[in-house]
Amino acid sequence: MSQKGALSFLAELARDPAEKLRQVWWLLTDFEAQVWSVSIGYKTARTVDWRVELEDGSLLTQPKNSELLKGFKYFLASSTETCNMRSRRVRAAIPSQQMDFTIALRVIDKLLVNSHIYELGKYGLEGITENHLMHILETYAMTNSSADSIYEFTDRATKYCLNLARDTPAHIIEAVIDKHPSISEVSTSVLELSKYGFQIEEIPSIRAALFHHGFYHGNKAGGYHAGTSALARAIYPNTLNKRIGRARIHILSFFPGEPAYRRELESVVVRSSTPERVTVGRYTKFRAALFSLGMLRGLGVAAPPQSALSSIEHYHVETRRIQRFRLVPFDVIMDQLTKTIEFHFLHGRSILNSYCSLARHCIKAEVSLAQLTNQQVITIIDPKLVDMGVRQLGLISLNERNYGSLIPQKGDKKDFYDRLRSNHGFLELLAIYIGSVEFVIGLLMARRLTELTELPLLGCLDKTLEWLIFDVAKSSKGLWGARDRQARPIDQLGRRMIRELQRFQRYLMKIGYIEEYGQLFSTPDLRGKMKLSPSSIFTYLRNLDLAFDYFESPTNSIGQRYYIRQHQLRRFFALLFFYIFDGQRINGIRWHLGHADAAHVWHYITEVVDGVSLRGAKSQYILERMLKDKDKAYRNLADYIQQTYDISDVLLADDDEVDTYIQEQMALGNITIEPEFFNDEQGMKMKIIVIIKKQGE
Known part of the structure; x- marks a missing residue:
């Protein structure tokens, strides 16, 4: 390298910080443009339109507001860089930069939404006070x-909906309701859960007014839903972010037919019930972003007074702990594990081969899947599947279907799930198989959900086929924030499942059915379109939910089904270690965990399982032992919990409540739960020890 090249970084350090921000890497347009085009790893570029109105009626882009506009632009540009312009830091991973950008956008929008309070048009950022x-x-x-x-x-x-209903002529309201009578049907259960201040008698008029003014999307089969993005555009003409609110306002949805459904039963609550206040992590990030408005002063741009900013640098408010994923009983997950593994061995290859046969037939006959009759389908697929009950391409496939009726695409819920478990739909069986593989790989590897959905088909296994390779979520290294890539050993069962999915897509590529390989968990379209749907959180969870309904995952005491999530499987991965190595169920399964040295495996688990999941696994194991052995196991811990939380009997309290108590005390350091390893004449053994810290120690 030449001396000039070796020292080129010095020129970069000497550059004016403002100049750097004007050329931030994700800005696709000129810094001075009134509408920015930005792409921080987005699939499509997004716009930031600075032409918003302030409280005095002027636009932010008018010359009188040039200082305020410049401040907002520099602040947003700096969000993914560093607030201290003299320092050099490694750029964060793309998802982290996206989050930093979003937080900065929200800080600006908070000021714009309340421009009438802060009088931004008159005083700019310098008018922002400590209060x-x-x-x-x-x-x-x-x-x-x-x-x-x-x-x-x-x-x-x-307020907007109530005013819109009031201002819409009565004859228009009546005409819409006459045309769509289901607008007047209001579910009291949905109303009880709604946060919106609508009285039940007001809802039909509100729906009709919104429908008339074009705020709804949908159809007769799937129902009509109020578009929050359209509402946001109407309510917030002066914000940069237009993606506000949830996708639907459920109390405003109405259904000419049966309401749409994705699951057979109501789900067991996944997260613990905690106050709705923001978590301390999110609050800290937002406060840091708000405080960083002070960096504008270093760029020679007007900013809030330093005295006001200093007052919030360490300003604390009441927050809540991070929501904890609720425990799933050990036996529930083991039951699903057994069923998914059996499904793989009994039907996996037959299902994949049958789809390949259908794909080959379509390529040769130059027809699409949707053009096949159900009779043709059952003559092409493996006869074993026909014997299982397969009668049609799919329960919601496009072939042999009539549209325009009031019947939802899935039909009656009870009938749909009866047909699902009777194996009538071939494409659903395929999704159930992929969901089974997702479940087993998710449990074996204990990775984050995003890491699993993003696994590529090729390259996820090393050359020896003994290691799973993945990009680690919430990590980065290098100047451009590339995700850290790691490898973890994978069991032979998981390896075989992955190889089956690889073989499946390789064949589809070979015959020209697909043009490129997708992710590992890409799933054929359930409507019968000639494509693989990319692996996403939606398709990943849909496959799992279909599997849980197909295998009829157990329910709790009030009939809610366990639709298990990856965070819960990460806890179970560690929980499994305790059950295998403490002498409990040692012969239940024989994975690589059961064949290795216990101390080494424990060290491995502490590396791959996050602290929250590990703490949850320890707590759940102890709690299950206490409940199983009644007064015999961990009596001192039971007494401590009863005294600390003033409950009469741990064994009579709600399981999740006691689990929360134990984890709280672990987080405070008052309780320690660790495995203790020792050797006897039979080799290495392990016991789980609970240490209670006494007051004053």
């Missing part, structure tokens, strides 16, 4: 919904 900043932080912490903490969406949407 303003504290009030911003207080309102941000009141709820974990940014739609409400930043945009007050619930209140503003309620």
